[in-house]
Amino acid sequence: MSATGTQAGGATVKERAELALNNDFLRKAVKFTTERLRAGKENAAADHGNWDDWRERGRQIRLHTIAHLDYYLNLFADNARANGVHVHFADTAAEAVKISLDIAKHAQAKTVVKSKSMVTEELHLNHALEEIGVEAIETDLGEYIIQLAGETPSHIIIPAIHKNRYQIAELLSADAGETLAPDTQVLAGFVRRKLREKFLEADIGMTGCNFAIAETGSMVLFENEGNARMVTTVPKTQITLMGMERIIPSFADLEVMATLLPRSATGQKLTVYMSGITGPRRDADADGPEEMHIVIVDNGRSLQLGDPEFQELLNCIRCGACLNACPVYRHIGGHAYGGTYSGPIGAVLTPALKKNVAEWDDIANASSLCGACYEACPVKIPLHEMLIYLRRRKLEAGRGDKMEALGMKGFAAVMSNAKRYRAVVKLGQLGQKLVVRDGGIRVKLGPLKGWNTYRVTPSLPKASFRQQWKTMEEEIRHGLQDMDPAVKSRMEQIVKDRESGKGGHGHHG
Amino acid sequence: MKVSLFITCLSDALYPRVGEAMVRLLAKYGVALELPSVQTCCGQPAFNSGYWKEARESASTIIAAFEDADFVISPSGSCTFMIHHYPKLFEDDPVMLEKALQLQAKAYEFTQFLVQVLGVTDVGAQFPHKVTYHPSCHGSRLLGVKEEPLLLMERVDGLELVPLPFANDCCGFGGTFAVKMSDISGAMVTEKSDHVLETEAEVLVGLDMACLMNIAGNLRYRDKPVRVMHLAELLYEGVKGA
Numbered sequence: 001m002s003a004t005g006t007q008a009g010g011a012t013v014k015e016r017a018e019l020a021l022n023n024d025f026l027r028k029a030v031k032f033t034t035e036r037l038r039a040g041k042e043n044a045a046a047d048h049g050n051w052d053d054w055r056e057r058g059r060q061i062r063l064h065t066i067a068h069l070d071y072y073l074n075l076f077a078d079n080a081r082a083n084g085v086h087v088h089f090a091d092t093a094a095e096a097v098k099i100s101l102d103i104a105k106h107a108q109a110k111t112v113v114k115s116k117s118m119v120t121e122e123l124h125l126n127h128a129l130e131e132i133g134v135e136a137i138e139t140d141l142g143e144y145i146i147q148l149a150g151e152t153p154s155h156i157i158i159p160a161i162h163k164n165r166y167q168i169a170e171l172l173s174a175d176a177g178e179t180l181a182p183d184t185q186v187l188a189g190f191v192r193r194k195l196r197e198k199f200l201e202a203d204i205g206m207t208g209c210n211f212a213i214a215e216t217g218s219m220v221l222f223e224n225e226g227n228a229r230m231v232t233t234v235p236k237t238q239i240t241l242m243g244m245e246r247i248i249p250s251f252a253d254l255e256v257m258a259t260l261l262p263r264s265a266t267g268q269k270l271t272v273y274m275s276g277i278t279g280p281r282r283d284a285d286a287d288g289p290e291e292m293h294i295v296i297v298d299n300g301r302s303l304q305l306g307d308p309e310f311q312e313l314l315n316c317i318r319c320g321a322c323l324n325a326c327p328v329y330r331h332i333g334g335h336a337y338g339g340t341y342s343g344p345i346g347a348v349l350t351p352a353l354k355k356n357v358a359e360w361d362d363i364a365n366a367s368s369l370c371g372a373c374y375e376a377c378p379v380k381i382p383l384h385e386m387l388i389y390l391r392r393r394k395l396e397a398g399r400g401d402k403m404e405a406l407g408m409k410g411f412a413a414v415m416s417n418a419k420r421y422r423a424v425v426k427l428g429q430l431g432q433k434l435v436v437r438d439g440g441i442r443v444k445l446g447p448l449k450g451w452n453t454y455r456v457t458p459s460l461p462k463a464s465f466r467q468q469w470k471t472m473e474e475e476i477r478h479g480l481q482d483m484d485p486a487v488k489s490r491m492e493q494i495v496k497d498r499e500s501g502k503g504g505h506g507h508h509g
Numbered sequence: 510m511k512v513s514l515f516i517t518c519l520s521d522a523l524y525p526r527v528g529e530a531m532v533r534l535l536a537k538y539g540v541a542l543e544l545p546s547v548q549t550c551c552g553q554p555a556f557n558s559g560y561w562k563e564a565r566e567s568a569s570t571i572i573a574a575f576e577d578a579d580f581v582i583s584p585s586g587s588c589t590f591m592i593h594h595y596p597k598l599f600e601d602d603p604v605m606l607e608k609a610l611q612l613q614a615k616a617y618e619f620t621q622f623l624v625q626v627l628g629v630t631d632v633g634a635q636f637p638h639k640v641t642y643h644p645s646c647h648g649s650r651l652l653g654v655k656e657e658p659l660l661l662m663e664r665v666d667g668l669e670l671v672p673l674p675f676a677n678d679c680c681g682f683g684g685t686f687a688v689k690m691s692d693i694s695g696a697m698v699t700e701k702s703d704h705v706l707e708t709e710a711e712v713l714v715g716l717d718m719a720c721l722m723n724i725a726g727n728l729r730y731r732d733k734p735v736r737v738m739h740l741a742e743l744l745y746e747g748v749k750g751a
Contacts, residue, residue: 017693327679331696366690368683368697369557370646391559400559408555412563415549416570425522440729450691454698455726458523465516465525469544472529476536483539487627491510494626495579498614 013366016336026162030154030333033161038324040267041376048263058260059379061253062315069305069314072214072247073296079217083279086293089244096297097128100206100239103293104134107237109203113195115221115228116140117208118156118318119241119297122340125206136206137198139227141191148175154334154342156320157265162333195227205231205289209242210317211257212294215250218278219294222261222271229273238280238289244296245314251276257317260378264319300353309389310352315379316345322373322383328366337363344373344383351390357397364390422466429460513578514542515571515616517588518550519718527584527718530745531619535582537748538627542582548574551591552598554684561598568595572608580626581616584741585717586648589618593652618648619741620657620716630660634747637667641710642740643701643724645717646679658716658740665747671708675700682723698727705735712736714743 010016020026045051065072077087090096100123104112112129114120114136126136126147138147142159146152148171153159160168169182172190180186207228211220219240221228232238248257254276262268281288304310323329323343334342338361339350347367351360364387373383394400414420435441441448441457448457512535520527532542552567572595575581583589593616595609623629642662648654662670681687681697701724705713713728713735715721725737738746 014690014692017690021692021696327681327697328690328693330678331693331700365686366693368646368679368681368686368694370679370683371650372646372677372679375650388557388559391557392561393559395559404558405560408558408560408563411550411555412560412566415552415555415563415567418547418549418570421518421549428522447688450688450695451726452730453691454695454730455723456729457726458722460522461525463525465521465528466544466546468525468529472532473544476532477541479536480541481537481539487538488510490628491580491626495510 010336010338013336013338013361013363016338017332017366020332020336025164025167026333027331029162029164031330032164033158034324034330037158037266037320038376041264041321041324042267044263044267044269048259054256054259055378055380057256058317059315061248061256062317062379063312065247065249065253066245066305066311066314069245069247072249073244076212076214076217076247077296079215080212080219080279080294081217083217084292085217085279086291088293088295089298090295091298093123093297093299096123096241096295096299097125099293099295100125100241101128101132103237103239104129104204105132107203107291109134109237111135111137111198111202112204112206112239113137113139113198113202113231113235114143114206115208115223115231116143116157116159117206117241118153118340119208119243120206121153122299123241123297125241137195137202139195139198139225139231140223141188141225141227144191144195145171148172152335152340155323156318156341156343156345158320162335195230199230199234202231202235204237204239205233205235206239206241207231209240209246209294210261211254212242212247213249213251213254213276214247216278218251218276220254221275221277222258222273223275224266224268224272226273229275232275232277232289233287236290238277238292240292240294242294242296244298244301245316261317261319264317264321264376264378300355303355304352310348310386312381313349313352313386315381316349317379318345319378321376321378325372325376326367327370327372328368332366337366339363344387345381348383348386348390352386357394357399360390360394360399364394422464425460425464425466429462429464432459510580511578512540512542512580512582513575514544515548515551515575515581515583515588516544517583517585517718519722520584523722524718524739527739527741530739530741531582531584534632534741534745534748535623535627537632538629540627543578545574545578551588553588553591556591556594556598557683558685565598568598568609569605572605572612575612575615576608579615580622581612582619582622583616584619584739585719586618586645586652586654587717587719589616589621590647590652592616618652618654618716620661621652621654624657624660631664632661632744632748633751634744635666635751636743636747638712639669639671639708639710640712640714640743641671641673641705641708642676643673643680643705643713643715643720644676645715645720646677648716649677654716658714661740661744662714665744666751668747671710674704674707676704680720680723682720684719687723698723702727702731702733706733710735712738712743714738714740716740 129136145160155161165182209219280292329343371384436459549570552564556564599605680701681694687694
């Protein structure tokens, strides 16, 4: 682990976030890249012209597919098998790992070259391969850097987002055994040369899967470096791991997804490479694997099926746009989330994939519920609402904070009765005299400690609005202007429309 | 026509001047707001923390307070949007669900009401100052109040609107988030204030006192003399001065 790594320690989100907040390298690097990606996405969406219509199309495709996931999974598996692919289903992470290791053993593999795959991170597959003596080599540049650093990705599509080029140059120089200049071309050039040998030596190519096409049994990969194409053409055996929700019905649906994914992820109209792979090498093919396996992984995903609050989680296409838009991610980076998936999607997905609420940490609290994730999402997943559902479920499972529960009971007692509420305001107006100086409260005690570390709390004015209302109301009624008749009739029309069911102004959430 | 004021706890207890500005400004258009006394809080602190039973108790006061109103106006996009959560909160109670849906259809944030219902974009105000605007997340993103405040500010004489960098980024308030995750929230509000200061605006304006309390509190902590106000206050002050 590098000296500036952020992987170390921290049992809670708060502790991990504190490490990140004190790491200026990380904060600068994360801000720099998320800003670039976010602006790229916003420009690409604006250039597209009909972005919201396409988001809705994408959402409908995902909703439909997930609603009929059993059908499309079977169709995919049948078609892939007809193409000569070995299709495996794994209920758990352990099963998926076992299947993969068995294939590696059978192939007597010594090395595996990998293209970027979040699901293999979720399964900790590299570690498992190492344990049986198989070397796994990441071939995506960012993943390669992370592997050298002994860390895990801190972003779904930019794994080394938390590192700057000087830190990367240091890592790669140690790998090269010579000092490499902190220049992108020099560094990428070194990795490119090094990986060429690895591609030629490797026994197995391992990939993830962006989309699996049910009607043809094909798998589709989006990438920019060409490494996934090497991984899927050079080694004799290919293993593809995919979450069970990666399916879409047809290539026609891919058009929509190919419009949404690269634009949302990096602002590109299309990634440099987009590969559709339908089965292993055929006689007439110039290259490709002789043997191809697809491992379809559940690992908690099916828990969301039939759950009205969380099923849409399976619509995610792993573009990372919610991370780039998130103001919390911007400040704490990905490792603070403590799971394989970070940012808003990680904050929801990590607990949702675990049935046992006792294993949930407090990650769902690390959000201001600002909704930037929802706005950025190309398939409109309401992550900001799901975070609230997670908080509620944790309480329902009896895993809430006792003090907070007591406070909320008090809140309800006060807020269910306006008399009590008024009495509390009055009490505050009197009681605050002990702590107010200069119209503000600066004491760093109790619940005000965290708040007042960054702010001055305003004091309550002498009279609340209600306490002033009677006088104000009299004055207003006294000098009231006549309402414009046109406005009056418009208001009456609004009320009428509402009553006849036509009315009501919608909301965007 | 009964137009009722949903004052919200923050504007009631901490910022009565915001409610007053709204009330006096709307009176100019012949709207005599009523203040149903049984209202308390929208319940958002409890709802967002997962305490839905407690949130229901609080929400019930709002539903009861505005049952016979034709329009409900509030100085907060966030509290107004909380009303849009009521149907979910009462989904298992058909009677309350119906009432929640009715309330949702007639609930307006202040500028929404001014622009969409009253059709007012020029209140005839003067405000010869450099102003920057923070669009609060719930109001702009979830409730969809984006154009209204800009239309209103455009027509204020002398007002110079300076764009706020990263305006759409959350200020870090987030209710209990600011207490539970105080250091993350602190980093967010500090950056927000930095952006406000970059604009060199004399005044920061917004539509939600919770967010403005957060940013103002940080600016004051750092001894930065930026005036922070709700748009209703700005407009009313501008009308008085015109």
